[in-house]
Amino acid sequence: MKTINKKRVFAQFFLMVALLHLGEINTVLFAQSKSATQSTKKTTKPSTKAAPGKTNEKNSSPSTQSTPATPASGVQSSATTNASTQVSTPVAGKISEDVRSLGKAVMPARPLPRSLKRPATPWKFTTEELRLSTTTGSLWGTLIIPTNATTTASVPVLIIISTNTVYDRDGNSTYAKDFGNAAKYLAEELAGQGIAVFRYDTRAVGRSKNSFGNEINHDFERTVSDACGFIDSLRNDKRLGAITVMGYSRPNDFGREGGLAGIVAAWKKQVDGLIVVAPESRRWLRYLREQAAMSYPEQTAREVDSLAAMMENGLRPRLTNKDGILFDLMRPTLQPYILSLDKYNPVEVIAKLTIPIIGVHGTMDYSISEEHTKNIVAANPKASFFSIKNMSFNLKDGNLDLATLGPDKGKLPVLPELIDTFANFIHSIEKQM
Numbered sequence: 001m002k003t004i005n006k007k008r009v010f011a012q013f014f015l016m017v018a019l020l021h022l023g024e025i026n027t028v029l030f031a032q033s034k035s036a037t038q039s040t041k042k043t044t045k046p047s048t049k050a051a052p053g054k055t056n057e058k059n060s061s062p063s064t065q066s067t068p069a070t071p072a073s074g075v076q077s078s079a080t081t082n083a084s085t086q087v088s089t090p091v092a093g094k095i096s097e098d099v100r101s102l103g104k105a106v107m108p109a110r111p112l113p114r115s116l117k118r119p120a121t122p123w124k125f126t127t128e129e130l131r132l133s134t135t136t137g138s139l140w141g142t143l144i145i146p147t148n149a150t151t152t153a154s155v156p157v158l159i160i161i162s163t164n165t166v167y168d169r170d171g172n173s174t175y176a177k178d179f180g181n182a183a184k185y186l187a188e189e190l191a192g193q194g195i196a197v198f199r200y201d202t203r204a205v206g207r208s209k210n211s212f213g214n215e216i217n218h219d220f221e222r223t224v225s226d227a228c229g230f231i232d233s234l235r236n237d238k239r240l241g242a243i244t245v246m247g248y249s250r251p252n253d254f255g256r257e258g259g260l261a262g263i264v265a266a267w268k269k270q271v272d273g274l275i276v277v278a279p280e281s282r283r284w285l286r287y288l289r290e291q292a293a294m295s296y297p298e299q300t301a302r303e304v305d306s307l308a309a310m311m312e313n314g315l316r317p318r319l320t321n322k323d324g325i326l327f328d329l330m331r332p333t334l335q336p337y338i339l340s341l342d343k344y345n346p347v348e349v350i351a352k353l354t355i356p357i358i359g360v361h362g363t364m365d366y367s368i369s370e371e372h373t374k375n376i377v378a379a380n381p382k383a384s385f386f387s388i389k390n391m392s393f394n395l396k397d398g399n400l401d402l403a404t405l406g407p408d409k410g411k412l413p414v415l416p417e418l419i420d421t422f423a424n425f426i427h428s429i430e431k432q433m
Helices: 006-018 025-041 182-192 206-211 220-235 257-269 284-295 298-312 325-330 335-342 346-350 370-378 398-403 406-411 416-428
Strands: 125-134 137-146 155-161 196-200 240-248 273-277 357-362 383-388
Touching (some): 125 182, 182 196, 196 220, 220 240, 220 257, 220 335, 240 257, 273 416, 284 298, 284 335, 346 370, 357 416, 370 383, 383 416
Parallel strands (some): 155 196, 155 240, 240 273, 273 357
């Protein structure tokens, strides 16, 4: 019987689902999926034609290279240069490492001791709707807060920064056909442990679906700005104490940017603590190249690699829908977002933080290797790595998650071990002055 390579199977699935991430999702969903399927059977040649070069209701303001398949000819630099200027293609060789020798052997940390601040019995809680006004529309989210909260910063708060434009605030996705309610269940469990939790609909999903605007105008900085705006709102709430940000990466993320958005927002707003779940430690274009190498036929992978190398050199390849999977991954209207995402090296950003950090990975999260969570942790001396046994990317028991289908999947609880880890960590954080 043929042995199944789990990593390759998951890489193929997750990279294909990533195509659903941005743009006019309702109209291109099936077209992109069909294009991705056809591209795995018949490779396409990349086009190299030249391309032309928050105010909140609560008074807050949102504040590597490898061998290219083809020569980088006929493309134009996106920088302000002479139109005839050419950038040479990268020299053939191994993809450069973002993380070389961090000098820290990372082993799973022991379970945190139960915090004395956790209530002996679960507290009751209430929910409130919050809105963030932006130039393209309003974003909406839910604050779930223990009824014991007073006006004297009596409870800590966790803000969940989830995947961009795919999952709603509860952790459900129509596009990915995932209705596990992971974020909702996590919030309710932590509220019972004396922790307020805020989660929100990112642009293009849920109640925030009309705030996306045009794809060409969307970039990663806007994603970070949205998170920062909500952090400001929570900081102005007198009932709330220490702020912990959770960057939650999921496989249906275009570039697993939930984790990166959490890291960058925590750095920009100087919050009190950070949790990253299954983060990506590579820059986005390197991530794309390596996923493509695992997912597609060799020629297609080389073409993806070539285009990524061009973009790393400041070039803007002009692709059309005739280029199939290449267009889906790096179409002109998506390139501004890709470049804004690729400018961040997750390891470099997290190294700047001086707050308590934990990196969490489930042993049954096959969407990404735990190596990347360990890379993130190794970059910061204040970070610890926690491995949650049998946890899937849905924060649930992976065995049950795989065996359960349909509506029953949404009834599975979040793993108690994860709740304990989060609750003890959040309660251990003191508010910075």
